[in-house]
Amino acid sequence: MSGSHRPTLLSNCTLATTAAEARFRVEYPNSRTRSSRIFALDQRAAEAMYAITEDPWQGAHFLTVLANDDIEPEATEASQLPLAHPDGTPADLAVEIEGADVVVLISSSGRNAGAAEVVAREAYHRSIMTAGLALSDLNAGEKAEAAVNAMRPFASVLVVARDEEFIPAMLNALRA
Amino acid sequence: MLRKEVNELLTQTDPGTPMGALFRQYWIPALLASELPEDDCAPVRVKLLGERLIAFRDSDGRYGLMDEFCAHRGVSLWFGRNEESGLRCPYHGWKYDVNGQCTEVPSEPDASGFCEKIKLRAYPLIKIGDVLWTHMGGKENRPPEPVWEFATVAPEQTFTSKRWQECNWLQAMEGGIDSSHVSFLHSGGLNTDPLFRGAKGNQYNLADKKPVFEVTETEGGLFIGARRNAEEGRHYWRITPWIMPSFTMVPPRGDHPQHGHFWVPIDDENCWAWSYDYHPTRALTGAERQAMRDGHGIHNEYVPGTFRPLQNKDNDYMMDREAQKRGDTFSGIKGIAMQDASLQESMGPICDRTKENLVSTDNGIIMARHRLRKAVTALRDKGTLPPGRNPEHQKVRSVAAVLEADKNYVEACRDALTAAPGKQRTSV
Numbered sequence: 252m253s254g255s256h257r258p259t260l261l262s263n264c265t266l267a268t269t270a271a272e273a274r275f276r277v278e279y280p281n282s283r284t285r286s287s288r289i290f291a292l293d294q295r296a297a298e299a300m301y302a303i304t305e306d307p308w309q310g311a312h313f314l315t316v317l318a319n320d321d322i323e324p325e326a327t328e329a330s331q332l333p334l335a336h337p338d339g340t341p342a343d344l345a346v347e348i349e350g351a352d353v354v355v356l357i358s359s360s361g362r363n364a365g366a367a368e369v370v371a372r373e374a375y376h377r378s379i380m381t382a383g384l385a386l387s388d389l390n391a392g393e394k395a396e397a398a399v400n401a402m403r404p405f406a407s408v409l410v411v412a413r414d415e416e417f418i419p420a421m422l423n424a425l426r427a
Numbered sequence: 428m429l430r431k432e433v434n435e436l437l438t439q440t441d442p443g444t445p446m447g448a449l450f451r452q453y454w455i456p457a458l459l460a461s462e463l464p465e466d467d468c469a470p471v472r473v474k475l476l477g478e479r480l481i482a483f484r485d486s487d488g489r490y491g492l493m494d495e496f497c498a499h500r501g502v503s504l505w506f507g508r509n510e511e512s513g514l515r516c517p518y519h520g521w522k523y524d525v526n527g528q529c530t531e532v533p534s535e536p537d538a539s540g541f542c543e544k545i546k547l548r549a550y551p552l553i554k555i556g557d558v559l560w561t562h563m564g565g566k567e568n569r570p571p572e573p574v575w576e577f578a579t580v581a582p583e584q585t586f587t588s589k590r591w592q593e594c595n596w597l598q599a600m601e602g603g604i605d606s607s608h609v610s611f612l613h614s615g616g617l618n619t620d621p622l623f624r625g626a627k628g629n630q631y632n633l634a635d636k637k638p639v640f641e642v643t644e645t646e647g648g649l650f651i652g653a654r655r656n657a658e659e660g661r662h663y664w665r666i667t668p669w670i671m672p673s674f675t676m677v678p679p680r681g682d683h684p685q686h687g688h689f690w691v692p693i694d695d696e697n698c699w700a701w702s703y704d705y706h707p708t709r710a711l712t713g714a715e716r717q718a719m720r721d722g723h724g725i726h727n728e729y730v731p732g733t734f735r736p737l738q739n740k741d742n743d744y745m746m747d748r749e750a751q752k753r754g755d756t757f758s759g760i761k762g763i764a765m766q767d768a769s770l771q772e773s774m775g776p777i778c779d780r781t782k783e784n785l786v787s788t789d790n791g792i793i794m795a796r797h798r799l800r801k802a803v804t805a806l807r808d809k810g811t812l813p814p815g816r817n818p819e820h821q822k823v824r825s826v827a828a829v830l831e832a833d834k835n836y837v838e839a840c841r842d843a844l845t846a847a848p849g850k851q852r853t854s855v
C-alpha cells in the first residue's frame with residue numbers, strides 16, 4: 252500500500268443498502284410476544300428482580316425460590332418446589348413454566364443450587380432454553396464463582412454481570 | 428431489541444454526540460503508517476467520527492492530522508504542497524505546521540503577526556506498530572499511549588490491514604462478539620484457509636455446533652467464552668476478549684498467528700474495519716505474510732489503489748450460488764472478511780435494532796451494548812472517563828484451551844488472557 256490511494260468514499264453504491272432505501276423496510280411486526288420466566292435464586296437476586304417487576308413487560312413472570320438449601324432435586328417434583336410471586340403468594344412451578352419460551356435464573360451466591368436444578372430440569376423437558384445470570388461485583392470473588400458453578404450444568408448461556416441494571420437491559424433486549 | 432433512542436445514542440458519533448464524545452476519549456487507529464511512507468509525501472484525506480481531516484508527514488518526519496480545509500477560503504489541503512516543514516495551500520500560499528498552526532500568510536507583512544491568529548483544529552498522530560493513532564478529544568484527558576500487543580511486538584511478528592466497510596460501526600463490531608455465527612457463516616473456511624487449517628481445535632469446532640456461551644464482565648470490557656465438548660468429558664474453550672469501545676481478538680488456532688479487529692467510525696454510515704494478525708512469540712513466516720497480503724484469513728482483496736474491498740455491494744460481493752449450493756461457502760461469498768462485511772452491510776447503513784429478535788446466545792452483544800450505554804451516559808452526565816483507556820485493560824490476549832469440565836474458564840486462563848512481552852500463548 253502506498254500513499255496514493257484514490258478517494259474511495261466518493262464511489263457509487265448500489266441502491267439496495269442506502270439510507271434512502273432503508274426507509275422502505277416493511278413496518279409489519281416480525282415476531283409474536285415471547286414469554287419469559289425469571290427465577291431469583293437468593294435474596295439479593297430477588298431484590299434486584301423486584302426493582303423491575305413493575306416495568307411494562309410483555310409476558311414475563313417473576314418468581315422467587317424460597318430459601319431452602321436442602322432441596323434434593325431428584326426427590327422434588329415441580330409442584331413441590333417452594334416458589335413465590337412478587338407479592339409473596341405461593342406459586343406452582345408446573346403451572347408457571349407452561350408456555351414459557353425462555354427461563355432466566357438469577358443468582359448472586361450459589362445458594363439453592365438444588366432448586367435451580369429442578370427449574371432447569373423442568374425447562375429442559377419442555378425444550379425451553381435456560382439462561383443463567385450471576386450477579387457479581389468487584390469484591391464478589393467466591394460468591395460469584397459459586398453462583399456460576401451452581402447454574403453452569405443447566406444453563407445453555409451464562410452471564411456474569413457486575414451490575415443489576417443488566418437484568419432489565421437483558422430482558423428488554425430479549426423482548427421479555 | 429433496542430429502543431430507537433438507544434440505537435441512536437450508540438450509533439451516532441459525530442462531534443457533539445454522546446457516543447462521539449466517548450470515542451474521543453481513546454487513541455484510535457487513524458491510518459496505516461504505510462499511507463504516509465516518507466517525509467514530505469502526499470497528504471492523505473481522512474474522515475473520522477464525522478470530521479474531515481488531512482494527514483501529512485512533514486520534512487522532519489513529524490506526523491500531523493488536522494482540519495482538511497484551509498482557513499482562508501476553504502480549499503481542501505489535499506491539493507497542498509507538503510514542503511519545508513509544513514503543508515502549503517496551493518490557492519494563496521497559506522502554510523500550516525503539523526499542529527495546524529498557520530506559519531505563513533504571504534499576502535500579509537511578516538511582522539504583522541497575522542498568521543499567529545490562524546490555527547486549524549489538529550489532533551496528535553503517533554506511530555505505534557504499523558498504525559498511526561490519534562486522540563480526537565481534549566488534551567486534558569489524553570489517555571496514556573496505546574499498548575495493544577499487536578502494535579507493540581517486533582515488526583516481523585505483526586501485520587495490519589484495513590478496509591472500508593459501508594455501514595455503521597456498531598453492527599460491524601457486533602459481528603466480532605457474535606461468536607455463534609462462526610459455526611455457520613464461516614464453516615467453510617476452517618479446513619481450507621491457509622491461516623486457519625490444520626489446527627486441532629478446528630475438529631472440536633466442527634464436531635460441536637451448539638457451543639455453550641459464558642459472558643463475563645471485566646473492568647475493560649468482556650470475555651466471551653464459547654465451550655464445546657472435547658475428549659473425556661473435558662471442554663474446548665474459545666475465549667474472545669472485547670475491550671471498550673471497539674477492540675476484539677479472535678481466539679488462536681494451533682500455531683497460526685492470532686488476529687482481531689478495531690472498528691472505527693468514519694461517519695454514521697461508514698466505518699474502518701481494521702484487521703491485525705500477529706504472533707506473540709515468533710516472526711510471521713513469508714508464506715503467512717503473503718497469505719495476509721493476498722486477502723486470506725480476516726484480510727481481503729482490494730479494488731486496486733483503494734481500501735475498498737474487491738468484493739463489494741456494487742458487484743454483489745461476487746456471490747457464487749454454485750459454491751453456496753456445494754457447501755464450499757455457507758453464504759456463497761468468498762473469504763471470512765467479506766462474508767462478515769457483506770451481511771453487515773446488508774442490514775442497511777444503520778441497523779434498525781427495533782426490529783431484531785435477540786435470543787439468549789446473543790448475550791455477548793447485549794452485554795457489550797449495555798456497557799457502552801453505561802459508559803456513554805456516565806461520561807455525558809458525570810464526566811466519568813470510560814474503561815479501556817487504561818493500558819492494563821489493553822494487555823489482553825484471546826485464548827483457545829482444553830480444560831477440565833469443572834474449571835471456570837476465566838479463573839483457569841487468567842494468566843493466559845493477559846498479554847506480556849515474550850510470554851508463550853495458550854492455543855489449541
Ligand code: FES
Pocket residue numbers: none
Ligand atoms: S440468522 Fe441471524 S441474522 Fe439471520
Ligand SMILES: [Fe+2]
Pocket residue numbers: 602608609612613763767
Ligand atoms: Fe465473522
